[in-house]
Each structure stands twice: as C-alpha cells, then as structure tokens.
Amino acid sequence: MPLDTLLITDAGAVRTVTMNRPDALNALSMAMMDDLADAFLDAAVDDSVKVVVLTGAGRAFSAGADLSEMGGPPKQQRHGLNGMIEAIIDFPKPLLVAVNGLGVGYGATVCGLADYVVMADTARLRAPFSALGITAELASTATFPRLMGHQRASWFLLAAEWMQATECVEAGLAAEVVPAEGLAARVAERATMLAALPLASLVTTKRLLRAPHLDAMKASVRAENRALAELTGAEANREALAAFIEKRPPDFTGL
Amino acid sequence: MPLDTLLITDAGAVRTVTMNRPDALNALSMAMMDDLADAFLDAAVDDSVKVVVLTGAGRAFSAGADLSEMGGPPKQQRHGLNGMIEAIIDFPKPLLVAVNGLGVGYGATVCGLADYVVMADTARLRAPFSALGITAELASTATFPRLMGHQRASWFLLAAEWMQATECVEAGLAAEVVPAEGLAARVAERATMLAALPLASLVTTKRLLRAPHLDAMKASVRAENRALAELTGAEANREALAAFIEKRPPDFTGL
Amino acid sequence: MPLDTLLITDAGAVRTVTMNRPDALNALSMAMMDDLADAFLDAAVDDSVKVVVLTGAGRAFSAGADLSEMGGPPKQQRHGLNGMIEAIIDFPKPLLVAVNGLGVGYGATVCGLADYVVMADTARLRAPFSALGITAELASTATFPRLMGHQRASWFLLAAEWMQATECVEAGLAAEVVPAEGLAARVAERATMLAALPLASLVTTKRLLRAPHLDAMKASVRAENRALAELTGAEANREALAAFIEKRPPDFTGL
Numbered sequence: 001m002p003l004d005t006l007l008i009t010d011a012g013a014v015r016t017v018t019m020n021r022p023d024a025l026n027a028l029s030m031a032m033m034d035d036l037a038d039a040f041l042d043a044a045v046d047d048s049v050k051v052v053v054l055t056g057a058g059r060a061f062s063a064g065a066d067l068s069e070m071g072g073p074p075k076q077q078r079h080g081l082n083g084m085i086e087a088i089i090d091f092p093k094p095l096l097v098a099v100n101g102l103g104v105g106y107g108a109t110v111c112g113l114a115d116y117v118v119m120a121d122t123a124r125l126r127a128p129f130s131a132l133g134i135t136a137e138l139a140s141t142a143t144f145p146r147l148m149g150h151q152r153a154s155w156f157l158l159a160a161e162w163m164q165a166t167e168c169v170e171a172g173l174a175a176e177v178v179p180a181e182g183l184a185a186r187v188a189e190r191a192t193m194l195a196a197l198p199l200a201s202l203v204t205t206k207r208l209l210r211a212p213h214l215d216a217m218k219a220s221v222r223a224e225n226r227a228l229a230e231l232t233g234a235e236a237n238r239e240a241l242a243a244f245i246e247k248r249p250p251d252f253t254g255l
Numbered sequence: 256m257p258l259d260t261l262l263i264t265d266a267g268a269v270r271t272v273t274m275n276r277p278d279a280l281n282a283l284s285m286a287m288m289d290d291l292a293d294a295f296l297d298a299a300v301d302d303s304v305k306v307v308v309l310t311g312a313g314r315a316f317s318a319g320a321d322l323s324e325m326g327g328p329p330k331q332q333r334h335g336l337n338g339m340i341e342a343i344i345d346f347p348k349p350l351l352v353a354v355n356g357l358g359v360g361y362g363a364t365v366c367g368l369a370d371y372v373v374m375a376d377t378a379r380l381r382a383p384f385s386a387l388g389i390t391a392e393l394a395s396t397a398t399f400p401r402l403m404g405h406q407r408a409s410w411f412l413l414a415a416e417w418m419q420a421t422e423c424v425e426a427g428l429a430a431e432v433v434p435a436e437g438l439a440a441r442v443a444e445r446a447t448m449l450a451a452l453p454l455a456s457l458v459t460t461k462r463l464l465r466a467p468h469l470d471a472m473k474a475s476v477r478a479e480n481r482a483l484a485e486l487t488g489a490e491a492n493r494e495a496l497a498a499f500i501e502k503r504p505p506d507f508t509g510l
Numbered sequence: 511m512p513l514d515t516l517l518i519t520d521a522g523a524v525r526t527v528t529m530n531r532p533d534a535l536n537a538l539s540m541a542m543m544d545d546l547a548d549a550f551l552d553a554a555v556d557d558s559v560k561v562v563v564l565t566g567a568g569r570a571f572s573a574g575a576d577l578s579e580m581g582g583p584p585k586q587q588r589h590g591l592n593g594m595i596e597a598i599i600d601f602p603k604p605l606l607v608a609v610n611g612l613g614v615g616y617g618a619t620v621c622g623l624a625d626y627v628v629m630a631d632t633a634r635l636r637a638p639f640s641a642l643g644i645t646a647e648l649a650s651t652a653t654f655p656r657l658m659g660h661q662r663a664s665w666f667l668l669a670a671e672w673m674q675a676t677e678c679v680e681a682g683l684a685a686e687v688v689p690a691e692g693l694a695a696r697v698a699e700r701a702t703m704l705a706a707l708p709l710a711s712l713v714t715t716k717r718l719l720r721a722p723h724l725d726a727m728k729a730s731v732r733a734e735n736r737a738l739a740e741l742t743g744a745e746a747n748r749e750a751l752a753a754f755i756e757k758r759p760p761d762f763t764g765l
Contacts, residue, residue, distance in 0.1 A: 094668060115664040130456040141463035147659045149402045149427040150464065154370040157460050158349060159448055172659040193669055198746030198762040201640040204737045205667050208651035209660065211733060212726050216467050223466060227459045236453030252453040385711040396718035404657045404682040405719065409625040412715050413604060414703055471722050478721060482714045491708030507708040 003035035007057065013050035013195040014188070015043050022058025027066035028106045030075045037079035040087040050195040050202060052091070053187055054110070055098035061123060064105025070241070085138055085221055088113050089214070092203050094194050098187040099123045099165075099174065108163075109136065111173055112143030115206065118187050119165040120180035125173070131160040131250065133236030135227045142213070142220035147172040258290035262312065268305035268450040269443070270298050277313025282321035283361045285330045292334035295342040305450040305457060307346070308442055309365070310353040316378060319360025325496070340393055340476055343368050344469070347458050349449050353442040354378045354420075354429065363418075364391065366428055367398030370461065373442050374420040375435035380428070386415040386505065388491030390482045397468070397475035402427040513545035517567065523560035523705040524698070525553050532568025537576035538616045540585045547589035550597040560705040560712060562601070563697055564620070565608035571633060574615025580751070595648055595731055598623050599724070602713050604704050608697040609633045609675075609684065618673075619646065621683055622653030625716065628697050629675040630690035635683070641670040641760065643746030645737045652723070652730035657682040 007018040017039045019026040026032075043049045056062055069075075079087065088095070088110070097114040099107075101123050108125035111117045129136050136144075136157045144153035148171040156163055156171075168174040178186045194202060231237055236255045243250035262273040272294050274281040281287075298304045311317055324330075334342065343350070343365065352369040354362075356378050363380035366372045384391050391399075391412045399408035403426040411418055411426075423429040433441045449457060486492055491510045498505035517528040527549045529536040536542075553559045566572055579585075589597065598605070598620065607624040609617075611633050618635035621627045639646050646654075646667045654663035658681040666673055666681075678684040688696045704712060741747055746765045753760035 094664070114661070115668070116661050129460065130452040133453045133456055135456055135459040135463060141460065142467055143660070145401070145464055146655070147661070150398070151369070151371050151402070151427065151430045154349070154461065154464055155430060157464065158370070158452070158457055159445075160452070161448075172661065175661045175665060190669075193671075196762060197640040197668070197670070198643050198749075198765040200741060200744065200746055200765070201643055201645055202668055204645040204741060205639065205651065206664065208645060208730065208733055208737060209655055209664055209667065212652055212730060220463065220467060223463055227463060231455060231459060234455065236455055239453075252451060255453040255455070384715065385707040388708045388711055390711055390714040390718060396715065397722055400656070400719055405653070406624070406626050406657070406682065406685045409604070409716065409719055410685060412719065413625070413707070413712055414700075415707065416703075475718065475722060478718055482718060486710060486714060489710065491710055494708075507706060510708040510710070 003038060005029065005032040005035045006039055008039060010048070011188070012192065013048060014053060014191040015046075015049045015051070016053045016055065017043075019054075019056045019062055022060070024066065024068075025060035025063035025102070026056040026058070026107070027063045027068075029066040029069060030077055033081050033084040034078040037084040037087040040091045044091055044093065049093065050199050051094045051096065051191045053096045053098055053191050054114070055187070056100050058101070060101040060107075061099045061103040062107030062110075063102065064107050064128070067244070082221070082225065089139065089217055089221070092206065093199070094202055094206060096187055096191050098183055099125070100180070100183055102126075104128060106138060109138035109140035112140045112147060113138065116190060117174040118176045118178060118183060118190065119168055119174045120183045121165050121177050122180045123165045124162050125168060126160065126162045127157050128160045130158055131240065133234065133238070133240045133252070133255075134231045135224065137224050137228060139217045139221050139224070141224060142217045144173070146213070258294060260284065260287040260290045261294055263294060265304070266443070267447065268303060269308060269446040270301075270304045270306070271308045271310065272298075274309075274311045274317055277315070279321065279323075280315035280318035280357070281311040281313070281362070282318045282323075284321040284324060285332055285335075288336050288339040289333040292339040292342040295346045299346055299348065304348065305454050306349045306351065306446045308351045308353055308446050309369070310442070311355050313356070315356040315362075316354045316358040317362030317365075318357065319362050319383070322499070337476070337480065344394065344472055344476070347461065348454070349457055349461060351442055351446050353438055354380070355435070355438055357381070359383060361393060364393035364395035367395050367402060368393065371445060372423075372429040373431045373433060373438060373445065374423055374429045375438045376420050376432050377435045378420045379417050380423060381415065381417045382412050383415045385413055386495065388489065388493070388495045388507070388510075389486045390479065392479045392483060394472045394476050394479070396479060397472045399428070401468070513548060515539065515542040515545045516549055518549060520559070521698070522702065523558060524563060524701040525556075525559045525561070526563045526565065527553075529564075529566045529572055532570070534576065534578075535570035535573035535612070536566040536568070536617070537573045537578075539576040539579060540587055543591050543594040544588040547594040547597040550601045554601055554603065559603065560709050561604045561606065561701045563606045563608055563701050564624070565697070566610050568611070570611040570617075571609045571613040572617030572620075573612065574617050574638070577754070592731070592735065599649065599727055599731070602716065603709070604712055604716060606697055606701050608693055609635070610690070610693055612636070614638060616648060619648035619650035622650045622657060623648065626700060627678075627684040628686045628688060628693060628700065629678055629684045630693045631675050631687050632690045633675045634672050635678060636670065636672045637667050638670045640668055641750065643744065643748070643750045643762070643765075644741045645734065647734050647738060649727045649731050649734070651734060652727045654683070656723070
C-alpha cells in the first residue's frame with residue numbers, strides 16, 4: 001500500500017518512516033494521520049521489522065497540525081487523529097525518533113510516545129497550545145510530566161516557549177543531541193544495535209515498561225480530546241486564528 | 256476581606272500573595288493557614304486573576320510550622336491545615352512560587368504543589384521532619400519522588416539536611432535559580448508571560464496535567480495527616496521538643 | 511542463624527549486609543537468594559537495626575544470576591527469587607546500596623529498590639536481559655522509568671549496554687558517585703546520619719513514599735516473572751546460552 005505522505009525504507013530489521021511533506025514542513029495533514037496510523041499498524045505485525053525510526057524530510061521535523069486544512073470541510077479519514085495516536089501508543093516494538101529540525105505541536109508531543117529520541121543540535125520544540133487557545137494532545141499531559149517533572153512539563157505545555165535541543169536532553173524529553181550532520185548515522189547505529197537483539201525480548205520489555213502507564217495514557221488522550229473539542233472554535237481559539245490570518249499578535253486580554 | 260498575615264497585590268492578571276510575618280520568618284501560624292486558604296479560594300474564582308505568585312516578605316520564605324503555637328490551646332480555624340492544603344492542590348490556575356529565602360517544612364513542601372518554582376541563589380530548603388520525630392506533609396511524599404526521583408526525595412524527606420538552591424534545580428524541585436536581587440523581576444516576567452495567554456487554555460492544561468495524580472495526591476495527604484497525628488506527642492517528638500526548649504541536640508538513641 | 515553467602519555486621523544501628531561470594535563475583539545463587547531474604551526479614555523486625563547497607567565483597571558488586579546453576583536440578587529453597595524480591599520491596603527501614611564494583615542483572619536492578627545508592631567511580635551497571643533472550647526483573651520495569659524517565663530506562667533495559675557510575679547518577683539510578691577507596695566511609699557516614707534519627711519517622715516516611723507505588727511494583731514483579739517464565743528456554747534464550755557455551759557472539763537474526 002503506497003502512503004502518499006510518507007517515505008518508508010527498510011535496512012535489515014530497521015524500518016524508517018519519513019514524514020515527506022517537506023514543503024509544508026511535514027505538517028500533520030489529515031492524510032498524513034491516516035498514513036502514519038497505517039505505517040505503525042503494518043510495522044507492528046510485519047515480522048521482518050524489529051525497530052521503527054520516525055523522522056522528517058527536509059529542514060523540519062514537523063510543524064504540527066496543518067493549519068491550511070483548518071475550517072475546511074471534514075474529510076473522510078481511514079483512522080483519524082485518534083486512530084493515529086492509538087497506533088503509536090500501542091506500537092509494540094521500539095520506536096526511535098530522529099528530530100531533524102523544528103517540531104511544533106504534534107512534532108513535539110510525539111516525542112513523549114517514543115522509546116528513544118535523538119535530536120539534531122539545530123532542532124527545537126514548541127507546544128503552541130495556549131497561544132492557539134487550545135490545549136495539549138497526544139498524551140503529552142501524561143508523558144511529559146513523567147519525562148521532565150511537573151514544573152518543566154507545565155511550563156513547556158502552558159507557556160508556548162521554544163525548547164532548544166540541549167534543554168530537551170536536560171529535561172529528559174530526548175536522550176541525546178548530536179550535530180545535525182551526524183543525526184541519521186547516530187540513529188541508524190542505535191536502531192541497528194536494538195535490531196540485533198531478539199524481538200521477543202524487545203517487545204516483552206517494552207510491554208512491561210508501558211503496562212503500568214498504558215491505561216492512564218489512554219485516559220489522558222480521551223480527556224485531552226474532549227478538552228480540545230471544547231476549546232476549538234471557542235473565543236480564545238477564534239482570536240488566535242483571526243490574529244494569524246491578520247498577521248498580528250493575538251490579544252487574549254480578558255480571555 | 257483583609258487577611259492579616261498576607262499582602263495581596265495585583266498587577267494586571269497576576270496576583271501576588273506575600274506571606275507577611277517577616278519577624279516570625281513567615282512561620283505558618285494557624286491564622287496564616289486560614290488566610291492562605293481564603294487567598295487561594297478567592298483567586299480561584301476571581302475572573303480578573305489568571306496567575307498567582309506565592310512569596311515571602313523579608314529575608315525568609317517560610318520557617319514552617321509556628322513552634323510558638325505548639326502545645327498551646329487549639330484555636331478556632333476557618334479552614335485549618337487541611338483546608339489550606341486542599342485549596343492549594345485544587346487551585347485551578349498556574350501557581351508560581353518565588354522562594355526568596357530559607358524554606359523549612361511547609362516552606363519546602365509547598366514547592367511540590369507549585370507549577371513553577373524560582374529560587375533566589377541565597378535560598379535553601381529543609382524538611383526537618385525526622386529531626387522533629389514526625390513525618391512529611393503537604394503531599395510531599397507524593398510530589399517529591401515524582402519531581403526528584405525516589406532516592407533524592409527519600410534523602411531530603413528522611414535526613415533533614417539542607418538543600419541549596421542549585422541542588423533544588425538539579426533535583427527538579429525548582430525550575431530556576433536566579434540572583435536574589437533579580438528574583439522578583441524574573442518571577443514577574445514569567446507570570447506576566449503566562450497571564451498574556453487565554454485563561455481557558457491555562458486552566459484546562461493544568462487540569463489535564465494534574466488529573467492523573469490528583470486522587471493519589473489527596474490519598475497521600477490523608478495518609479500523611481494520619482501519620483502526623485500518630486507521631487505528634489509520641490516519644491521521639493517529645494524528645495525533639497524537649498531538646499529544642501533545653502537548647503541541646505536531641506538524642507534518639509533507642510527511639 | 512548463619513547465612514553462608516553473606517557477611518552481616520552491625521555498627522550501632524547500622525547493619526551492613528555484604529554479599530560474600532567474591533570468587534563468583536557475588537553471583538546470585540539460589541542459596542544467596544534465600545540468605546538475602548532471611549537477612550532482610552530479620553533486619554525488618556530487629557529493633558536494634560535502623561538502617562541497612564547492602565554491598566559486595568571483593569571487586570564486584572554482583573554479577574547477577576549464577577549461570578553455573580542454570581539448567582541444573584531445581585534446589586529446595588526457603589524463599590526463592592520471589593521471596594527475596596518481596597523481602598526487599600517490603601523492607602520497612604531505609605536501605606542504602608553501596609555499589610563497589612560491576613553490577614549485572616540483579617546487581618543493577620536491585621538499585622531500583624534502594625532508598626539511596628552510592629557508587630564507586632569504578633563501578634558500572636548492565637542489564638543484559640535482551641542479550642540473554644529474556645526480560646527485566648526485580649520490579650525494574652516499574653522503578654527504572656520513575657528514576658530515569660522512560661527513554662533512559664528503555665535504553666538501559668532494552669539495549670544491554672553498560673552504564674558508567676557517573677551516567678547512573680545523571681540518570682537518577684544512583685544518588686552519588688565517590689572514589690572507590692572512599693565508598694565504604696561515605697556510605698557509613700550517610701547511614702550513621704540516618705541511624706541517629708528516630709526509627710518511627712524513618713519507617714513512616716518511607717512507608718508514605720512507597721505507598722502510592724507499592725501495588726504497581728508488585729504487579730510489575732508478577733508480570734515480569736510470568737514473562738521470564740515464558741522466555742526462559744525459548745528460542746532466543748537457547749541461542750544466547752549456546753553462544754555463551756560455545757564462546758561466540760549470539761546470532762538473533764530472524765528471532
């Protein structure tokens with residue numbers, strides 16, 4: 001099955017899933033959500049795959065939700081956002097993320113679902129939810145405090161500030177930062193090392209590590225999605241989108 | 256409603272609550288517990304307030320329980336210790352803490368309930384519970400291990416040693432340390448940044464971040480309070496207070 | 511009761527339990543499991559003991575499971591692995607671990623059950639589970655992510671790489687690293703400091719710190735043990751043991 005928005009390549013037992021909308025900074029379009037869900041569902045059951053690497057084509061990792069689709073007509077989706085989230089959370093094999101450039105929204109929160117994140121030294125992450133009048137997603141309200149502690153996670157998810165690659169490592173959101181030109185090689189080395197180990201051990205240990213948190217993660221996703229549905233289109237979100245269109249800073253005074 | 260033990264000032268949507276018993280090193284008297292509870296309950300429902308900053312007047316942040324009231328007659332309280340704890344735990348808006356000087360007991364454990372803590376480089380914290388023959392409170396047995404990891408939290412809560420500001424940041428109990436003379440300005444800058452964002456996003460994201468832990472935090476408070484009731488007045492606590500009065504080190508041999 | 515595999519010495523209220531099979535690098539034989547269980551059960555109820563230090567004799571801390579017993583006839587055990595794990599998890603007093611040399615398998619995972627770990631600068635830890643075709647134990651799938659964050663814990667438990675002492679401290683698996691020649695003195699100083707405090711406070715605060723996680727830790731132990739039973743003797747484990755005997759690297763291709 002060809003997936004229009006992704007490049008999928010295998011090297012031994014390592015599958016690399018590359019988000020491939022570089023002109024849109026790999027923004028998470030509705031088509032890409034479906035393609036990512038299919039890619040993870042397929043890799044989960046493909047016995048030739050032991051490890052998956054997620055990365056982005058071009059200079060960005062992912063700019064987050066595709067604003068060009070906002071307010072447009074709803075599309076028929078095979079899996080939708082929720083199907084994509086479930087497919088990643090339930091992905092049973094080690095998931096490495098190579099953050100090759102900026103990650104915004106989903107491009108930041110997906111790191112919380114990874115088993116190992118390597119960032120280019122030029123990469124940085126931002127959770128713009130408050131600045132858009134909405135709230136956090138992809139289980140980040142559950143995963144980020146466990147990775148970073150409550151205070152760093154709160155600031156990152158509340159304040160919409162950028163976090164540089166080195167800060168991400170200090171905070172525990174990424175395991176390593178490497179020079180951008182060495183990112184692909186380093187991630188390939190890490191992934192190949194895992195792929196040389198027996199799949200039953202990798203899958204079992206990951207399952208044991210996730211088990212104590214799995215229900216709480218899924219409860220957080222449901223609560224986040226309900227909250228997103230409430231805030232989307234409400235007053236602050238409308239002001240944020242209006243300001244975006246009018247190319248002015250939003251004014252949330254009194255909101 | 257005037258609150259005798261606090262100074263309350265607003266700057267835009269940022270409310271600053273200053274513990275104002277500098278001659279007593281802002282010790283947590285029974286009156287201050289009630290005042291703090293009222294201050295948080297009021298700020299929670301005041302639509303003009305988006306963010307609260309908690310700090311102390313004078314050279315200390317808070318010296319903890321007011322020992323001068325210990326053993327005295329019980330006072331009629333509007334909320335009591337438990338009402339104060341609940342009001343802070345349930346406070347729905349971002350809570351920043353500016354630790355302007357030493358924090359002991361409550362002055363340390365309240366940091367575990369904050370969304371963002373900035374410490375003056377001259378500040379330091381201590382959990383003197385074992386040295387008093389009692390145990391930890393304010394949900395710190397739940398919040399500290401999540402912030403610091405089990406080992407650092409155990410040592411801090413068991414050993415009654417001081418933790419310097421830089422150690423607090425390394426441990427995750429505080430987000431930043433700044434020169435003492437720049438503390439107020441830095442916290443104002445952070446608080447103002449949050450207060451420029453929409454309240455619905457701030458409140459929703461904080462609620463989502465807290466939700467997975469709220470029941471466990473409150474269960475920890477109940478268990479701590481039961482344990483404190485058992486240990487207060489028991490043999491080790493009596494020895495600690497006797498040593499305090501007699502200005503000698505306590506002797507817990509065989510206790 | 512003499513315990514053949516351990517040295518047990520008391521200094522004031524500090525009991526030191528030294529694993530004493532230096533020629534076998536303190537590998538965890540079936541006899542040592544039973545002896546450790548008895549040592550912790552006894553120290554738990556001995557009123558003269560306030561704090562326990564666990565360490566190893568000779569140049570290693572512990573090489574992990576005793577491979578020389580693998581595949582041999584089952585021995586009659588007083589407590590077994592599970593009895594030992596329960597005795598350590600339920601040990602009500604502060605447990606300090608002095609990692610005097612390499613720790614592999616159990617020698618690494620037991621650190622997750624400690625209240626305070628000090629490592630010699632020459633010490634290092636390894637979780638070889640994937641390389642043996644098995645999975646993690648001693649509640650490490652629950653304790654390690656809480657100490658290190660999910661990514662570091664995943665890598666350590668999945669990849670079978672060594673972690674140096676300084677990395678262990680950065681990760682939160684140990685509280686301190688000291689020069690090897692100063693390890694015993696430093697741990698004695700820390701333990702003596704705790705032992706000068708009242709036992710009721712130490713026990714109560716540890717109980718409060720453990721309470722929110724105790725059920726989850728025990729559920730993780732049960733899940734780990736079930737998984738270990740499934741993987742032991744399965745194809746990857748057989749290949750690992752064959753490679754060990756044949757002194758060649760294992761080949762997990764297709765496994």
